[in-house]
Amino acid sequence: MPELPEVEVVRRGLERWTSGRTAASAEVLHPRAVRRYAAGPADFAGRLAGRVMLAPRRRGKYLWIPLQDAGAAQEPSEALLAHLGMSGQLLVGEPGREREKHLRVRIVFTDGGHDLRFVDQRTFGHLMVCELVPDTFGVPGPAGQGLVPEPIVHIAADPLEEAFDPEAFFGALRRRKTGIKRALLDQSLISGVGNIYADEALWRAGLHWARPTETLTRAEAARVLEGAREVMGAALDVGGTSFDSLYVNVNGESGYFERSLDAYGRRDEPCRRCGTPIRRDVFMNRSSYSCPTCQPRPRRARY
């Protein structure tokens, strides 16, 4: 299940394997993979052909590769945008290798080298070509760095970005009338935090998932942020989390972080701080794992 650290691992892999290379052609093997691209699969493929892939960028769980016309000097105005969803993979490898069962899109390059493949079993992920526009959540960076894909202008900065504003995040939390976990999963408040890392951040902060956001103190909000940063940083250090074979990095190697999780998936196992068995609640049609002792349910809960 790719969340921010896993997507960053993929981004780094692409930086090494596709930067500076020119796409020759693209083949869409399943239209659902480009469903968000209104102009359709043929136009999608046409937009990639002949364009140079620059260094990939990331915000939260979204990944994009700026596309430059060959020989052009101006800043790129379009990008190939990717979201891996539940089971998406971006794989780089020998062009002649066997086709994966769930291969959705294949891009080959003019140099005849490694191809780029989008493989996605559950097809929650997608690719599209889009415009790059000025960033409203982040701060302007070096030339061309202040641009983000138009379809994700509403996605907030993620906690590992310099542009992330903790005070603005705290203010947004206090204005909301909802539970802290729902807020953490809302990509317009903070991006890159999914179900797994939300539970981990709350365990580290000692807060229950149903804690009303409007009652959070600045210190509590800071603990949640710090927890998210720590757990995602640790996951990044070991190459991402993997619970099954669905997540692999760009070269097909799995991550090794799952053994380090403190809450997620540990139902009935002892809390690593106090020994109380971890409990599982169903919330938002998802599992939430927490320690009943370290993360007591608030008297007034919000969902």
Added chain:
DNA sequence: AGATGTTCCTGGATGC
């Protein structure tokens, strides 16, 4: 308008 519920998808695990 903000909060909350629904939906999309596949295949491994589980139950009878």
Added chain:
DNA sequence: TGCATCCAGGAACATC
């Protein structure tokens, strides 16, 4: 053994 059902979850979209 075989078939049916459950479960995983990001985020757009629908509804209250």
